[in-house]
Amino acid sequence: xxxxxxxxxxxxxxxxGIKPDGRADLAVVVTDDRVPVxxxxxxxxxxxxxxxxxxxxxxxxDGQLAAVVLSSGxxxxxxxxxGLADARRMAELAAGHLGIADAGDVAVCxxxxxxxxxxxxxxxxxxxxxxxxxxxxxxxxxxxxxxxxVAKQVxxxxxxxxxxxxxxAKGAAMLAPAMATMLAVLTTDVAAAPGVLAAALxxxxxxxxxxxxxxxxxSTNDTVLLLASGRTGRHVEGGSGPFLDALxxxxxxxxxxxxxxxxxxxxxxxxxxxxxxxxxxARRAARAVAASQLxxxxxxxxxxxxxxxxxxxxxxxxxxxxxxxxxxxxxVVVCRHGAPTPHDADALAAVMAAREVTITCDLGLGDGRATxxxxxxxxxxxxxxxxxx
Amino acid sequence: xxxxxxxxxxxxxxxxGIKPDGRADLAVVVTDDRVPVxxxxxxxxxxxxxxxxxxxxxxxxDGQLAAVVLSSGxxxxxxxxxGLADARRMAELAAGHLGIADAGDVAVCxxxxxxxxxxxxxxxxxxxxxxxxxxxxxxxxxxxxxxxxVAKQVxxxxxxxxxxxxxxAKGAAMLAPAMATMLAVLTTDVAAAPGVLAAALxxxxxxxxxxxxxxxxxSTNDTVLLLASGRTGRHVEGGSGPFLDALxxxxxxxxxxxxxxxxxxxxxxxxxxxxxxxxxxARRAARAVAASQLxxxxxxxxxxxxxxxxxxxxxxxxxxxxxxxxxxxxxVVVCRHGAPTPHDADALAAVMAAREVTITCDLGLGDGRATxxxxxxxxxxxxxxxxxx
Numbered sequence: 112x113x114x115x116x117x118x119x120x121x122x123x124x125x126x127x128g129i130k131p132d133g134r135a136d137l138a139v140v141v142t143d144d145r146v147p148v149x150x151x152x153x154x155x156x157x158x159x160x161x162x163x164x165x166x167x168x169x170x171x172x173d174g175q176l177a178a179v180v181l182s183s184g185x186x187x188x189x190x191x192x193x194g195l196a197d198a199r200r201m202a203e204l205a206a207g208h209l210g211i212a213d214a215g216d217v218a219v220c221x222x223x224x225x226x227x228x229x230x231x232x233x234x235x236x237x238x239x240x241x242x243x244x245x246x247x248x249x250x251x252x253x254x255x256x257x258x259x260x261v262a263k264q265v266x267x268x269x270x271x272x273x274x275x276x277x278x279x280a281k282g283a284a285m286l287a288p289a290m291a292t293m294l295a296v297l298t299t300d301v302a303a304a305p306g307v308l309a310a311a312l313x314x315x316x317x318x319x320x321x322x323x324x325x326x327x328x329x330s331t332n333d334t335v336l337l338l339a340s341g342r343t344g345r346h347v348e349g350g351s352g353p354f355l356d357a358l359x360x361x362x363x364x365x366x367x368x369x370x371x372x373x374x375x376x377x378x379x380x381x382x383x384x385x386x387x388x389x390x391x392x393a394r395r396a397a398r399a400v401a402a403s404q405l406x407x408x409x410x411x412x413x414x415x416x417x418x419x420x421x422x423x424x425x426x427x428x429x430x431x432x433x434x435x436x437x438x439x440x441x442x443v444v445v446c447r448h449g450a451p452t453p454h455d456a457d458a459l460a461a462v463m464a465a466r467e468v469t470i471t472c473d474l475g476l477g478d479g480r481a482t483x484x485x486x487x488x489x490x491x492x493x494x495x496x497x498x499x500x
Numbered sequence: 501x502x503x504x505x506x507x508x509x510x511x512x513x514x515x516x517g518i519k520p521d522g523r524a525d526l527a528v529v530v531t532d533d534r535v536p537v538x539x540x541x542x543x544x545x546x547x548x549x550x551x552x553x554x555x556x557x558x559x560x561x562d563g564q565l566a567a568v569v570l571s572s573g574x575x576x577x578x579x580x581x582x583g584l585a586d587a588r589r590m591a592e593l594a595a596g597h598l599g600i601a602d603a604g605d606v607a608v609c610x611x612x613x614x615x616x617x618x619x620x621x622x623x624x625x626x627x628x629x630x631x632x633x634x635x636x637x638x639x640x641x642x643x644x645x646x647x648x649x650v651a652k653q654v655x656x657x658x659x660x661x662x663x664x665x666x667x668x669a670k671g672a673a674m675l676a677p678a679m680a681t682m683l684a685v686l687t688t689d690v691a692a693a694p695g696v697l698a699a700a701l702x703x704x705x706x707x708x709x710x711x712x713x714x715x716x717x718x719s720t721n722d723t724v725l726l727l728a729s730g731r732t733g734r735h736v737e738g739g740s741g742p743f744l745d746a747l748x749x750x751x752x753x754x755x756x757x758x759x760x761x762x763x764x765x766x767x768x769x770x771x772x773x774x775x776x777x778x779x780x781x782a783r784r785a786a787r788a789v790a791a792s793q794l795x796x797x798x799x800x801x802x803x804x805x806x807x808x809x810x811x812x813x814x815x816x817x818x819x820x821x822x823x824x825x826x827x828x829x830x831x832v833v834v835c836r837h838g839a840p841t842p843h844d845a846d847a848l849a850a851v852m853a854a855r856e857v858t859i860t861c862d863l864g865l866g867d868g869r870a871t872x873x874x875x876x877x878x879x880x881x882x883x884x885x886x887x888x889x
Contacts, residue, residue, distance in 0.1 A: 159814030159822045159838065189810050189822065191839030225807025226840050331811050404793065404877075405885055412886025418614025421578050422720050425548030433548045433578065449548065450580030451615050488793075490879045496794055497801030 113248035114140050116266035116277030117300035119148070119340025123245035124254030127237025129184035129223070129230055135254035137237045139245065140296050140338075141178035141209050147216040148340050149302075150176035151309035153316045155333035161188030162198040163219040167334060170202070170218045174305025176338055177216040179296050180205040180238060181255050183281065184223040185230065188331035197229040201238065208242035220294045220334045222281060223257055224499055252279040255294055258495055263368040267360040270353040273345035274300040276361040282323075282369040293320060295335045295365055301354055302341030311347075311355045312337045319362035322483050323370055335362075370484040375491025378410045379484065381469040384424075387479030392429040396472065397483040399427030407488035413463040415440045421449065424472055435475030441468055502637035503529050505655035505666030506689040508537070508729025512634035513643030516626025518573035518612070518619055524643035526626045528634065529685050529727075530567035530598050536605040537729050538691075539565035540698035542705045544722035550577030550614075551587040556607040556723060559591070563694025565727055566605040568685050569594040569627060570644050572670065573612040574619065577720040586618040590627065597631035609683045609723045611670060612646055613888055641668040644683055647884055652757040656750040659742040662734035663689040665750040671712075671758040682709060684724045684754060690743055691730030700736075700744045701726045708751035711872050712759055724751075759873040764880025767799045768873065770858040773813075776868030781818040785861065786872040788816030796877035802852040804829045810838065813861055824864030830857055 115122050124138035142148050152171045154164050170176060180201050187194050198219045206214035221229075252262040259281050266277045282293030303311075316335055337358070347354040370379050382401045387393035400406055400423045409416040417438045425431055433449035441462030445454050462468060504511050513527035531537050541560050543553050559565060569590050576583050587608045595603035610618075641651040648670050655666040671682030692700075705724055726747070736743040759768050771790045776782035789795055789812045798805040806827045814820055822838035830851030834843050851857060 157811060157814040158820040159810050159825075186807075189807055189835065189838050189840070191823075191837060194839070225805075225811055226835065227807075228840070331807075331814065404881075408882050408885035409888075411882060414887045416614075416888050418575075418578050418616075418720075421548050422546060422614060425546040425720065431547040434580075436548075446578065446615065448580060449578050450583070451578070451617070488882060490882060492793075493797050493800060493877060493879060493882070496797035498803045499798075499805050 112266040113264045114251060114277055114279040114296050114298055115248040117275050117298045117340060118342035119143055119300055120298045120338070121245045122248040122251040123241055124250035125237065125241050125244070125246070127241070128233035129182055135250065136182055136184045137234070137241050138181040138251035138254040139178060139205060139209070139241050140251060140298070142338070142340060145177060145210045147175035147177040148338055149174060149305045149308055150336065150338045151305060151312045152218070152334060152336045153312055155330060157331050159189060159331045161186050161221065161332040162190060162194035163187055163221045164332060164334060165195060166198040166202060167218040167220065167336070170215055175216060176218050176336065177211045178205055178209055179218045179220060179336055181220040181294060182234065183255050183257050185221060185227055186223045186225045186332050187221040187229045189226040190228055193228060197231055200231065201234055204234065204238040205242060208239045218336055222255065222294050222332050225331060248279065255279065255281040257281060258374055259372050261372055263365055263372070265361045265364045267357045267364070269301060269357040273347065273353060274343040276357045278361050278365060280365040280369060293333055293369060297335070297337045297358070297361060299337070299339045300342040301339060301345050301347045303339050303347040303354070307347055307349045308337050308339055310349060311358050314355060315359040315362045318359060319366045323366050366484065370486060373486045374495045375489040376486035377489055378487040379467045380410050380486065382483045382485060383469060383471045384474065385471065385480045386473040386475045386477060388430040388477045389479040390481065393479035393481035396424050396427045396429040396474065397481045399423045400470070400472065401483040401485035404488055407485065410468070410487035411489050415445060415459055415463055417446045420470060420472060421446060424474070430476060431474060432476065437473045437475065439471045501655040502653045503640060503666055503668045503685050503687055504637040506664050506687045506729060507731035508532055508689055509687045509727070510634045511637040511640040512630055513639035514626065514630050514633070514635070516630070517622035518571055524639065525571055525573045526623070526630050527570040527640035527643040528567060528594060528598070528630050529640060529687070531727070531729060534566060534599045536564035536566040537727055538563060538694045538697055539725065539727045540694060540701045541607070541723060541725045542701055544719060546720050548578065548720050550575050550610065550721045551579060551583035552576055552608040552610045553721060553723060554584060555587040555591055556609065556725070559604055559607045564605060565607050565725070566600045567594055567598055568607045568609060568725055570609040570683060571623065572644050572646050574610060574616055575612045575614045575721050576610040576618045578615040579617055582617060586620055589620065590623055593623065593627040594631060597628045607725055611644065611683050611721050614720060637668065644668065644670040646670060647763055648761050650761055652754055652761070654750045654753045656746045656753070658690060658746040662736065662742060663732040665746045667750050667754060669754040669758060682722055682758060686724070686726045686747070686750060688726070688728045689731040690728060690734050690736045692728045692736040692743070696736055696738045697726050697728055699738060700747050703744060704748040704751045707748060708755045712755050755873065759875060762875045763884045764878040765875035766878055767876040768856045769799050769875065771872045771874060772858060772860045773863065774860065774869045775862040775864045775866060777819040777866045778868040779870065782868035782870035785813050785816045785818040785863065786870045788812045789859070789861065790872040790874035793877055796874065799857070799876035800878050804834060804848055804852055806835045809859060809861060810835060813863070819865060820863060821865065826862045826864065828860045
């Protein structure tokens, strides 16, 4: 149930002083023999990519990594040339103190405030200490959190016994498609070529983390990394199959943990669009509903105000004929042919009283379907985000 | 300073019982001789267009209107065939009791809850009474409000003395481009062909109401209507000129009134993007910043957290080189070359303490520029929108 569940990895975390309140803010994940293994990554699509994203992209150019150093509290984004030098120095420090020959085999992930120089004195002291103790994956998972309230870890067995996929993630706000604002490190002990890992990771991320939409903000630092130690000796070839299933399952589990722990959220909503003209239309429609501040306000009030859902479907750009649309909350159909329909008010009240709700929108046009996770919009979300200090 | 400021129009409003709390909810605007005049309209781009939008589009097909009947409290949207029949009945009632020969010359506007059948008994009694008394434009402007806290009226003289443009509007949430969730009726006493009015209205709306972005929600009922009585006898031909200037000025004034009165807003922000690669890029970038929940939370906290602004610019899809971007709050430059820059902290604090702030984002690429109005995201916004009852 952690980033070291797969054979061949070690990890640890500690407080080094980036966060003013003394919480853990520095983590390391490393292959246990300190040699590079096949690896892959997906990164933010934001044109303002943070310095650590640039460093990690370069580290992955040869399809292998030996370690990842992660920090929280400062995103090292919008920090100019000094920020890039700082991110590179973090990789060098980790390589030096872990005994990795080439700092180019170390990825760097940072999360936190944008536009603030990295406090490098803290990292110059902290990284050696973190590398020396490697005090376990739980400490690593804690050290990457920002406004998250719980650590997020996962372990999924590869069907057929080929190995496991383990991992850890953080992500509490700025959760939006392409990608959710998040960091995740996944490890596995199957053996696979970098290209196979990259294809599988792309598919899994697209179907899981990219289906989260809490506030439609796409951050500067989003990174998901996957390292494969090959320790089980079981080889994974390309395409679909048990490994992809396990990887997808691990990512989906972490995505749900992230949505449940989204800033200030009291309700988790699954927006299901079916019957869309196509796959892209289904996604567009589901995301529009999920990202709607007004739909999120209704979720906060446990109010099944489907008129807003229909309005967002209509504004989404997806092909739509209002007369064919039906909308259900937890299976209770409240709108048919784009108009109100009689329904069991008690059953609907029971659905809305739960902490999780599924809103199903049937567009009545074709086979396109998509599901997006979102949450309600609460006072607490505003309170967490109105001041940085 | 009203929808009857231009010669040739009468108006009135009253409570007919759509709103459960007894506030005014029904209004009429009519040419004072009850004959149709040249007119134009712009409508929501939402594919779920409410029944009154469909009726008004049809009424404008011949480029003329004699009256507009408006109601608030119920949007008559997502109400199926009965909703369409109800909207048509509203036009018939107004035509019959105003003495207009053809109900096809009456436009209908409704705003309020989606997915609830219109309470037609209230309208069957209310429309005749409203048409009989025509008690003035102030009552009309009050009767179209929903969660607005103040009536919104305007009057702008056409430079050169050709006449005036007057109007009224409502709009308090779901304020988003294309179009803001709003109703507006504008009148003028210049003489102009329907095509000239339509072109001028399109331009004016595009540069004003479509530059509002409070919560990125595009409603089912958005409508802006313009009627020209021709009473001054001064003819307006096409293109730019004094009439367009006056119309644009009237729309801009109403748009600012709407933003200032947006649900729960405590801060009005003007997001200015300059130096974009093109006009469309500038708009895309400005809207992304304006619509950002996180930027809006920072505005609520009076926190000049420019990192979020830069992040939204980067995620907007606009062409961007982070190293060329600078960001200023009220003229105080806080970010240069995509990184923090020394600035006068006292001057910045003074800027953030005001109720209105301009955030200028210079992309450093070209001549594209755009301005979008937005507000902060507050507890009150959530409170107004979490329950419909």
